[in-house]
Each structure stands twice: as structure tokens, then as C-alpha cells.
Amino acid sequence: MTALEATMSEAPEASIIWTDPITGRQGFLVIDRLVRGIASGGLRMREGCCYEEVRGLAANMSVKEVLHYDPSNLYIPMGGAKGGIDCDPHSSEARGILSRFLSFIWPYVANNWAAGDDLGTTAELIEEILGELGIDGCIAPVLRVIDDPIAARKRFTEAFSANFRGIGLAELVGGYGVAETTLAVLDRDALPRSSVTAAIQGFGSMGGATARFLREAGVRIVAISDLHGTVANPRGLAVEDMLRNRLESGIIDRGRLQPDDVLLDGEACLSYDADVLVPAAISYAIDENNESHIKAKYIVEAANLPVTAAAEEKLQKRGTVTVPDVVANSGTNAWWWWVLFGDVTPDAESSFGKIRTSLHTLVTETLDLAEVTGISPRQAANQLAAVRRESLAHRLELL
The missing domain is CATH 3.40.50.720 (NAD(P)-binding Rossmann-like Domain)
Known part of the structure; x- marks a missing residue:
């Protein structure tokens, strides 16, 4: 049994295999499942990344999300998703490929997929590119289901500005x-x-x-x-x-x-x-x-x-x-x-x-x-x- 078989169960709700028109590099998005129309998961970039890898990681995210479900919390878990790009993140071509990939899947990152950073990417770079695409950050899909999105974004900004021992x-x-x-x-x-x-x-x-x-x-x-x-x-x-x-x-x-x-x-x-x-x-x-x-x-x-x-x-x-x-x-x-x-x-x-x-x-x-x-x-x-x-x-x- 492979790691993929151990984590996958049902077919994913959405799968995209994209080929960059300039470099021929491939990118992948797998939405394992949606909850209230939203899925959460990181976007990685590494040489050799493949669909099977992203599929297994997306299934993992569905489990990771729901494991922390507590009815006493305000947080209601989302579904799981994952993105991946077959490219060395240190390559001079990496940013352009990442930008074109996110542009291609624009409807998903704007409405359904809260795309965090992962291996080979940074939150800062993803946020920068999403801003260039007119998307209000990776948390934009989640803000749709929060009663006070302004207060939520303020908390989020403060948390990412907070320091502990410098x-x-x-x-x-x-x-x-x-x-x-x-x-x-x-x-x-x-x-x-x-x-x-x-x-x-x-x-x-x-x-x-x-x-x-x-x-x-x-x-x-x-x-x-x-x-x-x-x-x-x-x-x-x-x-x-x-x-x-x-x-x-x-x-x-x-x-x-x-x-x-x-x-x-x-x-x-x-x-x-x-x-x-x-x-x-x-x-x-x-x-x-x-x-x-x-x-x-x-x-x-x-x-x-x-x-x-x-x-x-x-x-x-x-x-x-x-x-x-x-x-x-x-x-x-x-x-x-x-x-x-x-x-x-x-x-x-x-x-x-x-x-x-x-x-x-x-x-x-x-x-x-x-x-x-x-x-x-x-x-x-x-x-x-x-x-x-x-x-x-x-x-x-x-x-």
C-alpha cells in the first residue's frame, strides 16, 4: 500500500492539471472536499512534484482540518485541498510560473481555496501575487463565512505581526x-x-x-x-x-x-x-x-x-x-x-x-x-x- 492509497478514500471534488505555456512545467490543484464551499491547504513548489503527491496531501488536509473540530469553538473546519508545482523554487523562472498558475486557477483562489504556503513557497510571495491578481489575500474565501470579516482580518494581521522573543x-x-x-x-x-x-x-x-x-x-x-x-x-x-x-x-x-x-x-x-x-x-x-x-x-x-x-x-x-x-x-x-x-x-x-x-x-x-x-x-x-x-x-x- 502506498502513502497515497493510505490517505485517499473518495474521489476529489476537483482536480486540475495545468501546463505552463512558457516553460512546459506542470502545476496541480486538488480539492479533496469542500465544506461550506471552502477548502484549506498549502501550495508547494519543488522539482519533481506530481499529481499523486498533491492528491495524497489534499486528502490529508481534509483529515487535518476536521480533527480539530470542537463544537465549543467558533471555528468551523473547512475541507481539504493542496496545490503543487513541479519546479525548483530557487529557479529564476519560479515566480513567473507561480504567478501564471495562480492566474489560471483564479476562480478557486478567489472563492474556494484558502491557499497557504508550503514547501518551497512563502506566505509573503503568495499574498503578493494574489494581490497582483486582485484577490484580497489567501483568506478571502474564508471571510465570506465569518460574521465580522473586518474584525477577523484585523486579528489575522495582528497575529502575523506578533513576535515572541523577537x-x-x-x-x-x-x-x-x-x-x-x-x-x-x-x-x-x-x-x-x-x-x-x-x-x-x-x-x-x-x-x-x-x-x-x-x-x-x-x-x-x-x-x-x-x-x-x-x-x-x-x-x-x-x-x-x-x-x-x-x-x-x-x-x-x-x-x-x-x-x-x-x-x-x-x-x-x-x-x-x-x-x-x-x-x-x-x-x-x-x-x-x-x-x-x-x-x-x-x-x-x-x-x-x-x-x-x-x-x-x-x-x-x-x-x-x-x-x-x-x-x-x-x-x-x-x-x-x-x-x-x-x-x-x-x-x-x-x-x-x-x-x-x-x-x-x-x-x-x-x-x-x-x-x-x-x-x-x-x-x-x-x-x-x-x-x-x-x-x-x-x-x-x-x-
């Missing part, structure tokens, strides 16, 4: 959510945080923030990788120093490491001897070719679909607990909408508090169900999503 709050919420997911797993198994080690693949905004908040909680970070390889130290890495000296695109400054830090190849991070492994870089990083090398007891998926379904199945048989991306990295998506709908105020204290409480509850529910039924945590998350989707459908019928 760092943009929006850059931190994703990694904070992954860290809290990890801590929820450790607390559930009654593991003292100071006795736990973690390896983190990827040192961008997600991986970096995860490392920061895990270290602050007492977890020893023993390996971190970037595009050029792995930096490891069984005594523990100086995470704050590494973040302070981090170069562009999440690159570790190897000239400013501890004397006993060791430089290894990139794959070494995945197989490093750590209790927790956080793949926070690319999809399908762990597959049938390397899953046997994994030593971690817990895998917390910060990236989207970083473990293939076949590898996940083998890992589960070996006793590895894999917390799926639809749970582990859902904090960013949920936070956007909690802010917009008014379930949190646009500041760190309110935002972190809501993320922490919601994810600790969701992690416990997911792992408890998996343990009782003998299914994988991903299957358990899908079951929880199905139940919440029925509850949401009933509520919408009453509106």
Missing part, C-alpha cells in the same frame, strides 16, 4: 505544535523529559522551532540535519547557539559548532540513536529502503507524509510509534483559523495555550484508540476524523 509568532506555531505533540507522547508514557533524546531532520522554521521548544522542555537534542548533512553530539547540541547562527534556508553554520560536535551525512540523522525522531523536511524521507535503520521508539511527523505507508506498517510491527502528520503538524493550520474565527487572541500566550491543550488532547485520543484497537495511529486519526465529520455535518444541517 521571532515572528507565525514562524513558531508549527514547531511549537510538533514539540507539544512530542511532549504529549512522552507524558502519556510517563517518560521524564530530561531522560529523552531527539533527532530532528530539517532545520528550517518547523525543525528549528521544534528543536528550540523541545530543548526548553528538557529534551536533549542529539542530532540535527540540513541540506548538507547531519550535526550530532550524544551529549547534546547547543540548539540556541545553532539557531542564532543559522544561515539562510535553514543551513547550520558549521564554523560555529561545539568542539565535540560531529559531522555526518544527511541519512545519519534518520538512523541516529535517539528516542524520538522528528522528520521535519521532505515527504517520503522514510521508506522501505531505510526504515530498518530507524532506531527511534517514536517518530513524530513534522513534515507532510514523511513516512510511506509501507514503511509505517513495518515500523509499527517493530514497536515504533509513529504520530502521523495530520496530528503532529496540525497546529499551524488550526492556529490560522482559531485566530481568524476568534478562538484565540493574536498573541503568543493565547496561541500557545490553545495549541498545547488541543494537541495534548488529540494525541492522547489518537494513541489510546490505536492501542485499544490494535490499529496504527494514522488509522486511529482517520477514524476520529470520520466521527467528527459526521458531527460537523449534523451541525451544518442545523445552521
